[in-house]
Amino acid sequence: MKSRLAVIALSAALLSGCGFHLRNALNLPADLGPVRVLGADRYSPLADMLAEGLQRAGAQAAPAEASEGVATLQVVSEQWADTPISNDQSGRAQEYALRYAVVFSLRRADGSTAVPQQAVELSRDYLAPAVDSIGKASEREMLVRELRRDMAAAILRRVDAASKPAAP
Numbered sequence: 130m131k132s133r134l135a136v137i138a139l140s141a142a143l144l145s146g147c148g149f150h151l152r153n154a155l156n157l158p159a160d161l162g163p164v165r166v167l168g169a170d171r172y173s174p175l176a177d178m179l180a181e182g183l184q185r186a187g188a189q190a191a192p193a194e195a196s197e198g199v200a201t202l203q204v205v206s207e208q209w210a211d212t213p214i215s216n217d218q219s220g221r222a223q224e225y226a227l228r229y230a231v232v233f234s235l236r237r238a239d240g241s242t243a244v245p246q247q248a249v250e251l252s253r254d255y256l257a258p259a260v261d262s263i264g265k266a267s268e269r270e271m272l273v274r275e276l277r278r279d280m281a282a283a284i285l286r287r288v289d290a291a292s293k294p295a296a297p
Contacts, residue, residue, distance in 0.1 A: 155186035155289045162238035163191035164200045169207050175231065176204055178281035186285070198238045202288070205232040205246065209273075214254065227269065228252040229276045233284055235291070244291045249283050251276050 164183050168176030179202060184190055191199040208230045213222035229251050235244035253272045 155182070155285055157183070157186055157188055157288065161188065161200045161243065162198060163189045163195070164202060165191040165193065165195065167201060167203045169204045173204065173207065175207060175277055175281060178277065179204070179284060182281055182285045183288075200236060200238045200243070202235045202284075203233060205234065207231050211269075222257065224254060224256050226252050226254050227272050227276065229273075229280055231280055231284065235288055244288055247287070249280060249287070251279055251283065 164180075166176045166180040166183070170176075180190065183202070208228075210228045210230075212226045212228065213224070214226050215222070215224040217223050230248060231250075232246060232248045233244075234242065234246040237243050253276060255268050255272055257269070
């Protein structure tokens, strides 16, 4: 029991010494008001993830039919691309870069811009040998889910950064 406590105390001391800090909670702009998320696609999983993230941060969800007095996080576009980055001796692609690019903006309820339109791009590399087509599809699907989750977090961090006052 004492050894466990010693290990925990040592771990805490090492982590605090290296500069590690937990990320603070997401802060939304104070004058944001009720928020709705508009996706580039009506059934966009990214829009759903963003709406859930905003609600967890304390934002009030706006009714879908509301258009006045509502802040809008708009996903203007989502684009996916697979780019081959290496080939085998037969010229078949073996390694790919999966890229995910999203353009978004955030407007306050009064119509002013909280976050100007900007693009975020994420990418991951994965192996896709020609002989393993089943593994290729499942790895790519897993990367798509992971990139979508990371994209939602990146967009919410940008919203958070926009809510902080500028440094003097």
